[in-house]
Amino acid sequence: MDGLDGQTNPFLDLDQGEAIQAYYIWIDGSGQALRGKTKTILKKTMDPKDLPIWNFDGSSTNQSLGENSDIYIKPVACFKDPFRRGDNILVMCETLDHEGNVHPTNKRNSCFANMEKCKDLHPWFGIEQEYTMFDYTGVHPYGWPANGYPGPQGPYYCGVGSDKVKGRKIVEAHYRACLYAGIKIAGSNAEVMPSQWEYQVGPCEGIEMGDHLWVSRWILQRIAEEFNVVISFDPKPIPGDWNGAGCHTNISTQPMREDGGYPEIIKAIELMGEKHVEHIISYDPSGGEDNKRRLTGLHETASIDKFSYGVAHRGASVRIPRQVEADGKGYFEDRRPSSNSDPYVVTNRIIRTICLGE
Amino acid sequence: MSNFMDLDQNGKAQAYYIWIDGSGQNIRGKTKTLDHPVTSPDELPEWNFDGSSTNQSTGENSDVYIKPVSIFKDPFRRGDNILVMCECYAPDGSPLPTNRRNACNKIMEKHKDQKPWFGIEQEYTLFDDTGKHPLGWPKNGFPGPQGPYYCGVGANRVKGRKIVEAHYRACLYAGVKIAGSNAEVMPSQWEYQVGPCEGIEMGDHLWVSRYILARVAEEFDVVVSFDPKPIPGDWNGAGCHTNISTLEMRKVGGMEHIIKAIEKMGKKHDEHIAEYDPTNGADNARRLTGLHETASIHQFSYGVANRGASIRIPRQCEKDGYGYFEDRRPASNCDPYAVTARIVASICE
Numbered sequence: 001m002d003g004l005d006g007q008t009n010p011f012l013d014l015d016q017g018e019a020i021q022a023y024y025i026w027i028d029g030s031g032q033a034l035r036g037k038t039k040t041i042l043k044k045t046m047d048p049k050d051l052p053i054w055n056f057d058g059s060s061t062n063q064s065l066g067e068n069s070d071i072y073i074k075p076v077a078c079f080k081d082p083f084r085r086g087d088n089i090l091v092m093c094e095t096l097d098h099e100g101n102v103h104p105t106n107k108r109n110s111c112f113a114n115m116e117k118c119k120d121l122h123p124w125f126g127i128e129q130e131y132t133m134f135d136y137t138g139v140h141p142y143g144w145p146a147n148g149y150p151g152p153q154g155p156y157y158c159g160v161g162s163d164k165v166k167g168r169k170i171v172e173a174h175y176r177a178c179l180y181a182g183i184k185i186a187g188s189n190a191e192v193m194p195s196q197w198e199y200q201v202g203p204c205e206g207i208e209m210g211d212h213l214w215v216s217r218w219i220l221q222r223i224a225e226e227f228n229v230v231i232s233f234d235p236k237p238i239p240g241d242w243n244g245a246g247c248h249t250n251i252s253t254q255p256m257r258e259d260g261g262y263p264e265i266i267k268a269i270e271l272m273g274e275k276h277v278e279h280i281i282s283y284d285p286s287g288g289e290d291n292k293r294r295l296t297g298l299h300e301t302a303s304i305d306k307f308s309y310g311v312a313h314r315g316a317s318v319r320i321p322r323q324v325e326a327d328g329k330g331y332f333e334d335r336r337p338s339s340n341s342d343p344y345v346v347t348n349r350i351i352r353t354i355c356l357g358e
Numbered sequence: 359m360s361n362f363m364d365l366d367q368n369g370k371a372q373a374y375y376i377w378i379d380g381s382g383q384n385i386r387g388k389t390k391t392l393d394h395p396v397t398s399p400d401e402l403p404e405w406n407f408d409g410s411s412t413n414q415s416t417g418e419n420s421d422v423y424i425k426p427v428s429i430f431k432d433p434f435r436r437g438d439n440i441l442v443m444c445e446c447y448a449p450d451g452s453p454l455p456t457n458r459r460n461a462c463n464k465i466m467e468k469h470k471d472q473k474p475w476f477g478i479e480q481e482y483t484l485f486d487d488t489g490k491h492p493l494g495w496p497k498n499g500f501p502g503p504q505g506p507y508y509c510g511v512g513a514n515r516v517k518g519r520k521i522v523e524a525h526y527r528a529c530l531y532a533g534v535k536i537a538g539s540n541a542e543v544m545p546s547q548w549e550y551q552v553g554p555c556e557g558i559e560m561g562d563h564l565w566v567s568r569y570i571l572a573r574v575a576e577e578f579d580v581v582v583s584f585d586p587k588p589i590p591g592d593w594n595g596a597g598c599h600t601n602i603s604t605l606e607m608r609k610v611g612g613m614e615h616i617i618k619a620i621e622k623m624g625k626k627h628d629e630h631i632a633e634y635d636p637t638n639g640a641d642n643a644r645r646l647t648g649l650h651e652t653a654s655i656h657q658f659s660y661g662v663a664n665r666g667a668s669i670r671i672p673r674q675c676e677k678d679g680y681g682y683f684e685d686r687r688p689a690s691n692c693d694p695y696a697v698t699a700r701i702v703a704s705i706c707e
Contacts, residue, residue, distance in 0.1 A: 002519075003493070003579075004518065004521070004578055007578060010524075011433065011524035011525075011527050012524070014527045014528060014531035016530045016531065017530065017531075021530075035508065035510060036511060036540075037538060037539065037541075040530070055673070056540075059665065060508035060543050061508060069663055069664075070672060070673040136514060138512075138513075138514040221512045224512065225519060230512055230513050
């Protein structure tokens with residue numbers, strides 16, 4: 001910890017004149033960690049097209065070699081900055097290499113291209129982002145006893161009380177900050193494992209899903225800094241009889257949402273069933289290795305080896321909500337993506353399977 | 359800040375006179391009441407201080423004169439109060455040896471039609487209130503190796519962001535041309551950029567930004583170090599990478615002027631190194647090892663997008679065929695007046 005938590009910052013109400021601060025955010029070479037830096041912009045804007053393409057030292061982020069180190073960051077989406085307020089902004093970026101080509105770690109570009117191809121189907125997504133809070137070391141879960149474990153899972157899910165939930169302040173701050181920023185945060189709840197939480201982002205159409213989810217992750221980690229807490233997006237942070245963390249992804253297309261759309265849902269799920277292995281590879285940053293620790297068939301997961309689906313079935317790979325079955329239309333939930341998955345990769349993989357026949 | 363800071367000042371203003379002391383790297387300052395607010399340094403009186411307390415004179419003839427040269431809004435006292443950058447002079451009117459601004463201003467005036475622009479990337483390290491232990495580092499040991507900290511987010515990746523945020527906002531308010539900031543490769547190390555500034559402006563803005571930083575950190579019981587190699591071993595040093603361009607370099611086809619300038623600077627490597635820290639190169643010898651994204655102090659090199667060279671030409675400038683270049687040699691505790699003067703001397707004379 002830096003010992004500055006709890007101290008107020010008396011400088012943040014100083015007038016900035018016309019200039020604004022734009023915080024450029026990008027995904028680094030790990031495919032899961034976020035980096036960012038600030039640029040003064042002389043005239044306020046919320047349009048990424050008004051902002052300059054910038055660059056950074058890719059050799060410090062596993063994104064290039066030392067002799068050839070400039071990586072470009074191109075603004076793609078702007079959000080209001082809940083930390084600096086005023087006209088200051090957060091700017092989601094995609095990475096380009098030194099020749100202006102899509103960087104190998106840039107998964108947004110192809111997602112966007114494919115979303116454009118199927119935009120007449122209006123694919124909507126909602127992602128349930130789970131995560132775990134750790135203390136400032138990043139090694140010990142936040143609020144867990146110093147030398148031992150909390151009582152077994154059971155009382156924590158959606159709980160209330162100091163012995164049931166840890167870190168609610170961060171959850172509250174995050175939710176409000178996301179609403180302010182313009183992130184489509186739809187809900188939140190305490191999760192099954194103590195110090196584990198979930199929030200949902202959506203419904204987002206097309207490329208929006210990835211943009212909103214990544215920036216929501218940045219906001220969460222940044223808020224936690226203020227409280228000396230580290231956020232982990234690891235999908236199985238504590239081995240043993242403790243829940244893992246996922247990014248359950250809810251999907252629908254326009255035909256599915258219309259009356260009589262239920263057969264479209266089944267058709268889509270069957271298509272996904274045929275590509276189980278391809279999806280698993282896309283559902284965490286390590287080609288499935290992270291998810292192996294989580295998708296065991298226990299703790300409300302399906303086994304990583306087998307594809308299954310069912311109505312209201314939380315032990316299946318894909319779940320159709322009971323209400324959707326009753327209405328005969330709606331959406332379905334893919335429970336396989338891990339909490340540290342890349343939503344650009346996940347949503348891209350899904351529409352390639354169900355809309356583009358790839 | 360206490361409740362007293364919103365008290366009315368009865369039409370008077372406070373001017374905080376800032377100067378560089380005998381070390382060539384430390385900042386000193388003191389306050390003077392003005393009978394009314396001012397808008398230009400010319401309206402401010404010359405003042406003086408006891409130079410024997412700052413290694414700038416001896417006891418027998420200790421008065422050192424401080425002459426206001428540029429003003430900024432005071433982000434601590436707010437209102438009409440100001441920060442005043444000053445130059446130091448001896449009683450006989452000659453500039454003190456550590457007054458590098460005097461000569462810098464002359465050379466900038468001489469070549470002002472070339473419109474030299476600068477941008478400096480100021481790196482620094484945050485320490486706890488003892489000034490000896492890096493902020494947020496474990497008590498008896500070291501953080502994990504460098505890798506995840508650069509531009510990072512998270513309580514285990516960055517330390518002291520509050521200070522960075524306060525500093526940025528304070529500089530914007532004050533009128534310092536702060537252009538950006540980022541967390542650096544070593545934990546508790548940060549960087550901010552000031553520019554583009556033309557001529558003498560670069561030194562004024564950078565020195566005042568350093569004062570603001572050290573002063574902001576006071577509020578948080580944190581010490582800022584501008585030492586260029588604060589932690590020996592496999593930990594990055596801190597620099598003041600200096601970006602430069604002249605009018606010709608910024609025009610289409612300017613690349614040939616860039617290359618010509620770099621070649622001229624290459625012939626004066628030792629002279630530049632002598633000006634790039636306050637100790638004739640001794641500080642930089644600890645930092646410019648050829649490792650940790652530095653070039654060796656002994657050899658001059660340059661290249662496109664090469665962070666291991668003395669001078670780096672940004673990839674974008676190579677593509678465009680014009681722009682600017684980056685001298686990566688100056689140390690974080692360099693005097694920007696000395697650095698910018700040395701550069702202009704090499705490329706314009």
